[in-house]
Amino acid sequence: MTEKDEIAALFRSRLSEHQESVDPSIWNNIQHGLQTQSIGASAGAVAKTSGLFKTLAVAGLVIGGGIVTTVVYLNVVQEDQVEQNEVAVTPVGNTPNKIELEKDALLDNPVENSNATEIQTEPKPFDPQQSLKNVGIESAGESTTNQASAPDNQTEPKQIKNETSIKTTQETAEARKGSTDTGVGFTKTEDSNLPNNLSKTENTEYQFLTKEIPNIFTPNGDGFNDLFSIPLGVDMRHQTKIFDKRGVLVAEFDDRTEGWNGLASSGAELSEGTYFYVTFVSYGAKSSKQFKGTISLKR
């Protein structure tokens, strides 16, 4: 007991008054954030710096694992619903909300709950994530159940170190940025003879894929089936994550490459077996859809 107190006291005494020098850019970001808030309270698409950071954080999460992926969308949806309803507690009494309330009550005594909602109702611009948001809404019901069981699975994706996920996050963000200028040429060609061709005005049903996503590929360099690629519809973009059986993210790719070559993000050759993929196909910010399945890797 005394030892416990000693450790706690040591850390408390050294750290509770500790200060760290703050980069001046942070104030600029905050200022920017405040301005954005007052200008575009209802314009959810306005990009604000902290929003971007948040996006990064969320993107980092997506990398965290398959289950986690769905959960993130839920979070996004929750925020969205909160925005719409202007009520702190959104439907389906799921745990995070409960925790949020309890936490608010506990940690935030001086702040009235009504004010607490204000914070949550602030628009959280997820510009680049817009597509994810849409998907989240589509599968909101399903996600809710996932979320309930999430704690059981939480231990799985933790192997991914923070540093790596942050790094990958940045890569993803760059990827997003970059992919706006890169074409998706290979899809355009095969799409001219599609029955359900995209026309933005007459039909809201977009064709995301030209055919089913394959369930096997053989990255052995024989020139046949060496890549796992997503048969994208015209002008569609995609982002795909590959998870192993334990739910650990092992690789990801998007429409800037023709497909996945069976290598892990680290560059290591992955062993034969079954992997899971989660792929987001999006048509700009207008529409998007999530596809999930298994892919067998054979060499």
Next chain:
Amino acid sequence: MSDQELIEGCISNHPESQKALFNLFSSKMLAVCLRYVSNRAEAEDILQDGFIKVFGKIGSFKNEGSLEGWIKRIMVNTALDQLRKNKKLLINELDENWDVMDDRESSDSLEAKDLMKLVQSLPNGFRTVFNLYAIEGYSHKEIGEILGINESTSKSQYSRARGHLMKMLGKVEQKEF
């Protein structure tokens, strides 16, 4: 400028007051944020979000406690939100790749920044509980409610976190481990 003037200035959205408030507390608050995450970028993100909340909510600050304490609670909240959002409030995990610090210094020569590194190197679940209990001073019951875990889980998390910290400080206690 007194705290009261500062607060009033912030309520009426005076940029100068806001900046003064930020300058007054940001260094300390960054240190708070840093304790909850493992890297600086994430901490700065939380600091930003936290201050935006502070300015948004400052009208509801009642002079019941200290302004600093109030801001700190918002920071801790924001940090927990962030961790929750990123599913980093993982409890019960034991990171196998977790390194023990090589250079074992005696606790007397340890400076705040070393201790900070130790806290940051803890797995997320341990770190959160350790921060809330040892430094913020919440009870295990409160922590249980905040994090949605059992009081006993909080206790065991804390004791394991403490064990790890002790190990890293080179203070391994044979009778306990």
